[in-house]
Amino acid sequence: MSDQKKARIEAILFATNGLTAEEIARKTGLQNRETESLLEELELEHLDSKRGIHIIKDGDIWKMSVKPEMTPEVRDLLPPELPxxxxxxxxxxxxxxxxxxxxxxxxxxxxxxxxxxxxxxxxxxxxxxxxxxxxxxxxxxxxxxxxxxxxxxxxxxxxxxx
CATH class of the missing domain: 1.10.10.10 (Winged helix-like DNA-binding domain superfamily/Winged helix DNA-binding domain)
Structure with missing residues (x-):
């Protein structure tokens, strides 16, 4: 069940430019505390993996982004963050x-x-x-x-x- 919840959170992070834990909780119907805990687990799982993406907390916003070491591989494909x-x-x-x-x-x-x-x-x-x-x-x-x-x-x- 936890894997399914994590998959839903990953999908939300992938489809957005990032959201607060509270916004993710509202979208998933989960409690804030459980959402925060699952986000922290996902952050660690992506950090330890050989994946090219990671889940990070930037201020209050949780987001999925390209790992820094992979940025040169995709820099020309990414939309500019700053107009x-x-x-x-x-x-x-x-x-x-x-x-x-x-x-x-x-x-x-x-x-x-x-x-x-x-x-x-x-x-x-x-x-x-x-x-x-x-x-x-x-x-x-x-x-x-x-x-x-x-x-x-x-x-x-x-x-x-x-």
């Missing part, structure tokens, strides 16, 4: 980090408000209120996603500045 507008906004944040949200809006325009929301939700940035403004900075996910270390990023940006 070009988000990427441009993220580039400004990376270049000026940490950056006041007001300066980011001045550089990128009002659309950057929506970009910040999406980038926060995806976990690429953090935002901290300081006085009357928001200070935006990069997260570890940014550095992992772009496969760059923070000091390397700074060096490359310094080279571009001349």
């Amino acid at each position: 070009s507008g988000l990427t441009r906004t993220l580039a400004v944040i990376a270049a000026k980090k940490p950056i006041r949200q007001s300066l980011l809006i001045k550089i990128r325009g009002n659309k950057a408000y929506a970009h910040v929301k999406k980038l926060l939700k995806k976990g690429f940035i953090v935002s901290e209120k300081r006085g009357n403004t928001q200070i935006i900075d990069l997260t570890e996910k940014f550095f992992n996603y772009f496969q760059v270390k923070e000091d390397q990023l700074k060096e490359e940006l310094d080279k571009l500045k001349g």
